[in-house]
Amino acid sequence: MTILHTGGCRCGAIIFEASADPFYTSYCHCTDCRRASGAPVAAFVGFLAEHVTFRGEASIYGKFPISRSFCATCGAPIAYRDARIEDQVFFMLGAMDHPERYPPTVHGYVSEQLPLDFCGCRSTLRRGRVMCCRMLGLLVADLQQPTGSLHF
Numbered sequence: 001m002t003i004l005h006t007g008g009c010r011c012g013a014i015i016f017e018a019s020a021d022p023f024y025t026s027y028c029h030c031t032d033c034r035r036a037s038g039a040p041v042a043a044f045v046g047f048l049a050e051h052v053t054f055r056g057e058a059s060i061y062g063k064f065p066i067s068r069s070f071c072a073t074c075g076a077p078i079a080y081r082d083a084r085i086e087d088q089v090f091f092m093l094g095a096m097d098h099p100e101r102y103p104p105t106v107h108g109y110v111s112e113q114l115p116l117d118f119c120g121c122r123s124t125l126r127r128g129r130v131m132c133c134r135m136l137g138l139l140v141a142d143l144q145q146p147t148g149s150l151h152f
């Protein structure tokens with residue numbers, strides 16, 4: 001099997017690999033991902049489960065249908081799975097060995113997006129919603145047309 005994609009937790013107790021390219025990369029702004037990650041927005045890389053192999057024993061926490069895995073030693077979040085789409089695994093983008101290879105292409109749950117510019121860079125107001133400039137250029141599902149101008 002050709003290993004194309006690798007990642008793991010901070011302490012190295014859990015590592016994983018995927019033998020095929022991800023089918024999905026995204027930000028998720030939902031409250032549950034925020035709690036689970038401890039960050040204003042979470043980012044994920046989705047693979048088909050049949051292409052994924054784990055080494056090490058991850059701990060699991062979550063409310064059905066979502067289960068989230070993490071390392072009980074170092075606390076790093078690893079992935080989530082959704083019982084409604086059992087054939088898919090979504091790794092935390094930051095758990096990948098080369099996160100720069102997986103730029104998120106979509107924003108999920110923008111209805112729960114925090115209304116502030118958390119990266120400290122300039123932001124712009126579009127149709128009443130503040131977008132971080134690092135997210136510009138990405139598809140935002142509930143934005144139709146830009147209003148106002150962008151400043152960098």
Ligand SMILES: [Zn+2]
Binds near residue numbers: 012071074
């Ligand atoms: Zn660990």
Ligand SMILES: [Zn+2]
Binds near residue numbers: 034
């Ligand atoms: Zn989420």
